[in-house]
Amino acid sequence: MSSASELADRLARDAEAVCRHYLSAGHRAGNYWIVGDTANSKGRSLYVHLSGPRTGRWTDTATSQYGDLLDLVRETCGLVDFRDVADEARRFLNEPQPIPASSRRGDAHTDPPVNRPAGERARRLFRMTEPLGGSLADSYLRQRGILRAALYPALRFHPSCFYRDLVTGRTSALPALIAAVTDPSGAITGVHRTWLDPQGGGKAKVDDPRRALGGLLGNAVRFCFPFHGPVSVIAAGEGLESILSLAHVMPGMPMVSALTANHLAAFRLPDGCRRLYIAADADAAGRHGIEGLSRRAQTLGILPLVLAPELGDFNEDLRRLGPERLIANLRGQLAPEDALVFLLP
Structure with a gap:
């Protein structure tokens, strides 16, 4: 039975054929295959190396996903178990591959995109x-x-x-x-x-x-979040543990973890939102996410307010300083009406 690395290497030997089969909505541009995402959408966010030392490696700049062609097979086919991924890769490798349409003289036909949910x-x-x-x-x-x-x-x-x-x-x-x-x-x-x-x-x-x-783009992990009706106040941040630490001392406030700074900047704010608290992380990427989301909130008429931890992030505050100190720090940063409603006494 072939190992994962062996299967990935075999796929990389004919990377363009793999891309044409699993990412048929894309196209070749120089030494890259360009497509929207692993769901085979049209676009330019995902690129696959077709030559050189990184042949077969791919990156989705919109979601920060990356991997080799075995990962690509897994993602595009919606597979979970490695055995299923390996079986699909072997099936592809054992089938004769058609000559690309661009290589057939006088034939302008291209395969239609594969629709995968x-x-x-x-x-x-x-x-x-x-x-x-x-x-x-x-x-x-x-x-x-x-x-x-x-x-x-x-x-x-x-x-x-x-x-x-x-x-x-x-x-x-x-x-x-x-x-x-x-x-x-x-x-x-x-x-x-x-x-x-x-x-x-x-x-x-x-x-x-x-x-x-x-x-992930525009979406998030949500806590205490009503999916019906307006959400007037919300807290948003990057990491799960940081947001869960805020939820520990503000259990009733709707909160979201966007997981990365880029996804925080792109988070789609809910209808009816009037006030947005952005949980800060003490790094350059975190500042990028805060600034991006703040600008978008302001264009929508939403007031953005940054919540700053005393240490590196709110989970570090919770663990090292304790919940009482965290509550005291937040009390001075929240709007008075929100502190009254959401903060633990």
């Missing part, structure tokens, strides 16, 4: 999860001072979530905290995975224990 793999993965309460993921969050995470439907636990090292190709199955990314209507468009140490030692000892999957 965006986010289906993410929704399937979320359906395979278990309740958070009492799980290893719940214990992980409790170690970080977040005690009521099991109350949020967006958070679930997967006891054996597929993981593949993008450099070595080695695969494993690890427990993971799974967070649902949803659109304004509440539909799941993606998931965020945090792989965990099976022995309870925090995040898994892998190179990238956090990865997002699916449609």
Whole structure:
């Protein structure tokens, strides 16, 4: 049986044929295949290297996803289990590939785009999860001072979530905290995975224990968020733990985790929003997200207010300074009416 790295190498030997089959809505531009996303939409956000030392590697600049052609097969086909991904790759490799339309003299025909539902793999993965309460993921969050995470439907636990090292190709199955990314209507468009140490030692000892999957742009992981009717006040930030730390001391305020600074800047604000609190992270990327979302809020007539932690982020404040100190810090930054309604006494 071929290993993951061997399958990825075999696919890379004919990278353009792979792209023409799985990303038929795209086109070749020099040494790259250009397309909208892994759902095979038209656009220019995703590019695949077709030659050189990075042949077969791809990046989606809109979602920050990346990988090799085996990852691309997985994403475009909406597969979860590695066995299914490997079977699909072998099926493709064993079939004779047609000559590209651009190489057939006098033939201008191109294959129609393949319609694959965006986010289906993410929704399937979320359906395979278990309740958070009492799980290893719940214990992980409790170690970080977040005690009521099991109350949020967006958070679930997967006891054996597929993981593949993008450099070595080695695969494993690890427990993971799974967070649902949803659109304004509440539909799941993606998931965020945090792989965990099976022995309870925090995040898994892998190179990238956090990865997002699916449609993130404009969407977010939502907590205490009503999907019907206007939302007048909201708090938004990047990381799950930072936002969950705010929710720990402001349990009634609608909050979202956009997961990255770029996605924070692109988050679609809800109808009826009058006041937006942006949870700051003390780094350059965090400032980029704050500035981008603030500008968009102002153009919509929404007042943006930045909430600043005392340390690096709000989870560090919660863990090292304690909830009372965190509440005192927030009380001076919130509008008085919001402090009265949302802050714990």
